[in-house]
Amino acid sequence: MDSITIYPKNDKQKxxxxxxxxxxxxxxxxxxxEDKTLLSKDEFTAKIDKSIEQAxxxxxxxxxxxxxxxxxxx
Numbered sequence: 001m002d003s004i005t006i007y008p009k010n011d012k013q014k015x016x017x018x019x020x021x022x023x024x025x026x027x028x029x030x031x032x033x034e035d036k037t038l039l040s041k042d043e044f045t046a047k048i049d050k051s052i053e054q055a056x057x058x059x060x061x062x063x064x065x066x067x068x069x070x071x072x073x074x
Contacts, residue, residue, distance in 0.1 A: 007038060 008014040014030075021028045039047065054060070063071070 007040075 006017060008017055018028070018030070
């Protein structure tokens with residue numbers, strides 16, 4: 001059987017989904033996500049498109065190699 005992952009946007013959506021699944025007698029589990037950076041496919045695509053547009057317009061920031069290494073912990 002396949003599984004479905006759902007990311008409610010707020011507590012109201014989460015509560016409604018839990019109630020619906022309980023009423024339908026669908027087995028489910030709630031897993032707390034530590035990482036709040038998850039984006040939907042559309043949000044991710046929009047963010048990448050915006051970044052490409054900014055780069056095309058020259059709105060970029062250059063970072064020295066030493067700063068890059070420091071940032072990455074290398």
